Amino acid sequence: MSTTKYYRYENSHYTVTARADLQDIILNIKGDHCHPPEPEQIQIQTFKQVVKAGAISESIPIPQIYDKEAARIDLSTLSIAVLPSQRQLD
Structure with a gap:
């Protein structure tokens, strides 16, 4: 492992x-990155990827996929506040 x-x-x-x-705990960084990771942004990005994958593979409407995934994942309060709406997903 x-x-x-x-x-x-x-x-x-x-x-x-x-x-x-x-x-x-970060061991090594390569590149020109100048700020620490933002856990909320990581949660939002993961959520968007799951919704997009569901939209491609499932036959139910996107709003239902969005609602199902939003209820399933464990978002922090701040992530919920910045979660894009169904129409804002790109």
């Missing part, structure tokens, strides 16, 4: 990779 997690972030301005232990 691996004792290391790898993360990758990229956008049009930069690419960053990070290596962390199983307790999410």
Whole structure:
């Protein structure tokens, strides 16, 4: 079993990779990243990916997929506050 997690972030301005232990303590960062990870943004990104995958693979309407996933995942209060609406998912 691996004792290391790898993360990758990229956008049009930069690419960053990070290596962390199983307790999410950052061991190494490569790239030009200048702020710590934001757990709420990670939760939102995961939520969006799950909804998009469900929209592709399921035959139920997207609003139902959104509601089902929003009820299923354990979002922090701050994540709920910044969760995009069904129409804002890109």
